[in-house]
Amino acid sequence: MFSIGQLSKRTGVKIPTIRYYEQMGLIDEPERSEGNQRRYTKDGLSRLSFIRHSRDLGFSVEDIRGLLDLSQHPEKPCSDAHSIAAQHLQDVQSRITKLRRLERELKRITKCDAGNVATCAVIETLADHGLCETEH
């Protein structure tokens, strides 16, 4: 049996976050000590580790809800898991694309030789998208 603090240390999930996951229904309400403190089992630990790792990989809480559900049913086909993962991969890729466009634009505008704001490329560009090379 682990206290919430021990669970937190073992998983790297902060204590208020654990309680938040409980409230969101991602983890079951654990048993309590006589004094009403949470006591977790190994199952609780591995479930929380699963959540932590999924968050680290960028999955949303809603995605994780689905993935946890699937993981409880080993006999089901894994196509649902794959479509969640594939969708997430797409999201990640489209975010990368957008950020790369930003990066290019930001690199360009920070090459400014002006000394003062009146003719600064940063300020001028912000005031006029026409000076940009790409859309965003």
Added chain:
Amino acid sequence: MFSIGQLSKRTGVKIPTIRYYEQMGLIDEPERSEGNQRRYTKDGLSRLSFIRHSRDLGFSVEDIRGLLDLSQHPEKPCSDAHSIAAQHLQDVQSRITKLRRLERELKRITKCDAGNVATCAVIETLADHGLCETEH
């Protein structure tokens, strides 16, 4: 003089967002019609365009506050503007780096030949970071 709706159409900023910016002190409170509706000048329009474009480029509202402030003082050196932009560029680049690591990992796990959850690479990897190739 523009109504808030006209301003919204010209800048692409939604009406509630314009009011939100006013509340946050990013734009001045505009004059009002006799019936208490907002009436904007060309100055208000260009200030909001500046904000919109800065948001499109990913700057935070706090950054924009500083950049707007600078843009009102053309005689000042533009080094402050540059450090805001450079910091933002760094943020963008570090986000790209993280997302690329995610992308690689996600690509890897979605190559799963198993038919069911019991042996699915997606689910197995989520349960065990040891199966990952990179940190995240």
Added chain:
DNA sequence: CTTGAAGCTCTAGTGGCTAGAGGAATTATA
């Protein structure tokens, strides 16, 4: 003068936590 679009204020919700108040339980030390 009527009607419908557009505006007003105010409140609350989004996601995924995080911080703090004020108290109770547990654990470690003397």
Added chain:
DNA sequence: TATAATTCCTCTAGCCACTAGAGCTTCAAG
């Protein structure tokens, strides 16, 4: 065993940058 230090409890509110909706008022066209 007494006390002190630490951990835990619940509850509320805040973060960012909006977005949505209720219930009302004003404006512009016909």
